[in-house]
Amino acid sequence: MAYTLTRAEDAVAADNASYPLGKRQSVEDPMKQQVHRSVFTGKLADVLNSTVNWGRKNSLWPYNFGLSCCYVEMTTAFTSPHDIARFGAEVIRASPRQADFMVIAGTCFMKMAPIIQQLYDQMLEPKWVISMGSCANSGGMYDIYSVVQGVDKFLPVDVYIPGCPPRPEAFLQGLQLLQDSIQQERRPLSWVVGDQGVYRAEMPSQREKHRDRRIQVTELRTPDSV
Amino acid sequence: MSIVETDTSAATAPDQRANALVTQLREQFGDQVLCEQATLTGMPVLWVNRGVLVEVLATLRRLPEPFEMLFDLSAIDERLRSHRHGLPKADFTVFYQLLSVSGNRDIMLKVALFEQDLSLPTVISVYPNANWYEREVWDMFGVHFEGHPNLYRILMPSTWQGHPLRKDHHARATEFDPYTMTVESQDKEQQALKFKPEDWGMKRHSEHTEFMFLNLGPNHPSAHGAFRLVLQLDGEEIIDCVPDIGYHHRGAEKMAERQTWHSFIPYTDRIDYVGGVMNNLPYVLAVEKLAGIQVNARIQTIRVMMAELFRITSHLLFLGTYLQDLGAMSPVFYAFTDRQKGYDVIEAITGFRMHPAWFRIGGVMQDLPKGWDRLMQGFVNWMPPRLKEYEKAMMENSLVRDRTKNIAAFDTENAFAWGVTGPNLRATGCDFDLRKKRPYSGYENFDFEIPLAHNGDAFDRGQLRIEEMRQSVKILQQCINNMPAGDYKADHPLTTPPPRERMLEHIETMITHFLQVSWGPVLPGNESMQMIEATKGINSYYLTSDGSTMSYRTRIRTPSFPHLQQIPVLMRGGFVPDLIAHLGSIDFVMADVDR
Numbered sequence: 158m159a160y161t162l163t164r165a166e167d168a169v170a171a172d173n174a175s176y177p178l179g180k181r182q183s184v185e186d187p188m189k190q191q192v193h194r195s196v197f198t199g200k201l202a203d204v205l206n207s208t209v210n211w212g213r214k215n216s217l218w219p220y221n222f223g224l225s226c227c228y229v230e231m232t233t234a235f236t237s238p239h240d241i242a243r244f245g246a247e248v249i250r251a252s253p254r255q256a257d258f259m260v261i262a263g264t265c266f267m268k269m270a271p272i273i274q275q276l277y278d279q280m281l282e283p284k285w286v287i288s289m290g291s292c293a294n295s296g297g298m299y300d301i302y303s304v305v306q307g308v309d310k311f312l313p314v315d316v317y318i319p320g321c322p323p324r325p326e327a328f329l330q331g332l333q334l335l336q337d338s339i340q341q342e343r344r345p346l347s348w349v350v351g352d353q354g355v356y357r358a359e360m361p362s363q364r365e366k367h368r369d370r371r372i373q374v375t376e377l378r379t380p381d382s383v
Numbered sequence: 384m385s386i387v388e389t390d391t392s393a394a395t396a397p398d399q400r401a402n403a404l405v406t407q408l409r410e411q412f413g414d415q416v417l418c419e420q421a422t423l424t425g426m427p428v429l430w431v432n433r434g435v436l437v438e439v440l441a442t443l444r445r446l447p448e449p450f451e452m453l454f455d456l457s458a459i460d461e462r463l464r465s466h467r468h469g470l471p472k473a474d475f476t477v478f479y480q481l482l483s484v485s486g487n488r489d490i491m492l493k494v495a496l497f498e499q500d501l502s503l504p505t506v507i508s509v510y511p512n513a514n515w516y517e518r519e520v521w522d523m524f525g526v527h528f529e530g531h532p533n534l535y536r537i538l539m540p541s542t543w544q545g546h547p548l549r550k551d552h553h554a555r556a557t558e559f560d561p562y563t564m565t566v567e568s569q570d571k572e573q574q575a576l577k578f579k580p581e582d583w584g585m586k587r588h589s590e591h592t593e594f595m596f597l598n599l600g601p602n603h604p605s606a607h608g609a610f611r612l613v614l615q616l617d618g619e620e621i622i623d624c625v626p627d628i629g630y631h632h633r634g635a636e637k638m639a640e641r642q643t644w645h646s647f648i649p650y651t652d653r654i655d656y657v658g659g660v661m662n663n664l665p666y667v668l669a670v671e672k673l674a675g676i677q678v679n680a681r682i683q684t685i686r687v688m689m690a691e692l693f694r695i696t697s698h699l700l701f702l703g704t705y706l707q708d709l710g711a712m713s714p715v716f717y718a719f720t721d722r723q724k725g726y727d728v729i730e731a732i733t734g735f736r737m738h739p740a741w742f743r744i745g746g747v748m749q750d751l752p753k754g755w756d757r758l759m760q761g762f763v764n765w766m767p768p769r770l771k772e773y774e775k776a777m778m779e780n781s782l783v784r785d786r787t788k789n790i791a792a793f794d795t796e797n798a799f800a801w802g803v804t805g806p807n808l809r810a811t812g813c814d815f816d817l818r819k820k821r822p823y824s825g826y827e828n829f830d831f832e833i834p835l836a837h838n839g840d841a842f843d844r845g846q847l848r849i850e851e852m853r854q855s856v857k858i859l860q861q862c863i864n865n866m867p868a869g870d871y872k873a874d875h876p877l878t879t880p881p882p883r884e885r886m887l888e889h890i891e892t893m894i895t896h897f898l899q900v901s902w903g904p905v906l907p908g909n910e911s912m913q914m915i916e917a918t919k920g921i922n923s924y925y926l927t928s929d930g931s932t933m934s935y936r937t938r939i940r941t942p943s944f945p946h947l948q949q950i951p952v953l954m955r956g957g958f959v960p961d962l963i964a965h966l967g968s969i970d971f972v973m974a975d976v977d978r
């Protein structure tokens with residue numbers, strides 16, 4: 158599996174540096190090199206890493222942040238009919254300092270973008286971003302003067318959820334995809350142990366993965382009766 | 384396809400009271416009243432000279448049957464408009480729409496302005512809620528209002544260049560370089576958002592104390608979306624506050640100028656985004672007026688039914704979040720369980736949950752599916768016991784009562800002055816509900832009541848909505864029992880999309896169909912307007928057609944905009960927790976404020 162490496166920058170970013178900050182590069186799985194060097198420490202690192210990742214992915218605390226309509230469907234996922242607690246992500250935090258991931262649920266307005274960036278910066282590593290809904294993904298149906306055409310113009314996005322708005326079930330699926338990707342991540346086990354880069358796995362595209370199955374559907378239920 | 388100018392003289396069947404009023408104004412102001420414009424808005428539209436504007440408004444405000452409320456105020460960029468026969472010359476027009484609750488009627492005044500001299504006197508002294516509307520006109524059109532205390536931008540960032548609703552301002556984001564944000568620009572924008580009390584005439588300290596300025600929002604759990612309030616505090620007491628909006632401005636009005644009449648429908652869903660098809664209703668009704676389409680009783684009833692169902696889901700969301708803001712955790716779980724039940728029905732009928740965009744010009748998207756009544760009956764049976772439970776568990780709860788009774792209370796007079804409509808107005812004891820006062824879409828055929836309360840406080844606003852849900856359930860039951868038979872699309876050449884069967888008759892019908900589906904219908908040049916009792920108050924669409932496939936100007940008047948403007952008046956002297964209770968009780972969503 159290929160990985161994207163982002164290194165924490167030591168220096169303060171220059172004024173003209175544009176968001177998202179930090180250099181990105183495509184690399185091989187760092188764990189592989191470890192195993193080549195010493196089978197024992199390699200295995201140990203692997204087990205430790207998996208355990209930490211397992212812990213991380215099953216207690217994701219979302220940041221209570223909503224922009225527009227999509228947020229209503231996101232909240233719906235938190236209530237009893239959909240019950241996000243099954244995936245360990247029900248502990249909504251009102252402070253970015255305590256949150257693990259941020260869902261950009263709604264339209265990203267130009268007036269709001271600098272504030273979103275500020276809130277993202279206030280979150281502590283490890284942190285992730287889910288972009289929920291067409292607006293956050295690409296501007297959606299709002300190709301208009303006041304809307305940023307996709308939040309990835311300035312934030313690094315981990316999972317995109319399509320829909321306008323996505324159903325709560327789609328949000329839950331997005332969350333699970335984020336969990337899968339967290340399981341594959343390689344992060345430093347401590348600030349004194351090993352390489353300080355963040356390696357994110359390049360996860361397979363869901364569209365390609367499910368395409369064959371999806372195009373086999375030829376008959377759709379008629380909407381004439383319920 | 385030929386375009387026919389609709390015969391406006393017949394359509395506006397001049398009602399005598401309106402005539403008498405116009406005559407009276409003409410007598411009083413002579414040729415300062417320039418002309419009366421024939422429109423399909425259903426109200427007299429008068430062009431007056433700038434010099435007498437304030438005086439005319441003051442006169443209307445003081446009539447024996449006064450126009451108590453400034454319902455709407457906005458502008459039109461007239462520079463590219465071609466269908467303006469007989470109207471005074473103008474580059475920009477600013478219009479003032481007044482509502483008389485006591486007389487149950489409206490009037491619109493228009494003032495012509497020219498590019499070299501875009502300025503008007505402010506009318507805040509007559510109608511205090513003109514404040515935000517005038518700021519909006521300044522922001523969107525660049526019209527200056529003399530004497531306005533703080534004429535700053537309201538929707539766009541203060542760093543913005545240009546006035547978006549002018550015809551020469553770009554509409555699309557993609558007409559520009561892709562958006563980038565640098566460390567420097569982010570810092571600059573953040574600095575621009577910094578609150579300076581002096582700009583708002585606020586002192587940093589009094590004789591005895593130094594005030595604290597608290598920034599609540601634009602991301603705060605109780606702010607219900609991207610909304611910011613700056614509080615001037617003396618300890619826990621709110622001395623003053625300044626609401627700051629525009630973090631949710633999606634340019635819906637500009638969008639209407641480049642979508643066809645038909646393809647704008649989905650954008651209306653997203654105005655009051657928890658109101659679903661309720662938003663489609665005023666828009667399609669206004670378009671149908673322009674097109675001259677009459678729909679049958681089945682279409683009307685289907686529309687009412689779906690709109691009322693959305694009223695219930697919207698009020699449920701209100702109830703859940705209102706109580707959550709007060710600190711009660713579980714109500715939101717109950718309310719959302721019920722919403723889910725509602726959505727099951729909505730989804731079965733429309734195929735979508737939140738934004739079905741299901742109404743069409745001249746009908747609805749599809750007939751009701753077989754078995755809809757069974758599902759709807761299930762929901763109608765489910766709700767009443769739940770509502771009873773809510774009343775018991777929540778509204779009789781002593782904590783809730785203590786937090787909300789006598790909090791942020793206002794009377795009917797105050798509501799009029801600030802443009803408050805809907806349940807918030809009815810909580811003050813005024814029974815103004817358009818479904819009864821000016822029935823549209825067949826509401827006159829239903830048997831339901833208008834719940835009222837009398838204290839106009841946060842508690843009443845909550846309680847009233849539970850009662851409103853009961854009435855909506857009652858309407859749903861009547862829809863199930865008496866759904867009329869008939870087509871789901873009107874038989875009219877401008878019904879969009881046109882019935883498919885008609886397309887296959889011969890080549891001419893095929894071409895017409897093709898044009899109407901690809902370009903969209905062409906509506907005759909005119910102006911029309913429709914107000915409805917939406918979930919949060921009165922929502923209206925004021926459409927100006929220039930005889931093309933797109934709207935020339937679409938003005939969307941939303942109820943939440945004035946409701947937020949009223950906050951400082953109510954909160955001065957209150958405490959921070961009261962503010963939170965009040966915010967919960969207003970029932971607003973930011974898309975309904977900023978559009």
Ligand code: SF4
Nearest residue numbers: 226290291292321322
């Ligand atoms: S994607 Fe659709 S539902 Fe979500 S915020 Fe945008 S317009 Fe609203």
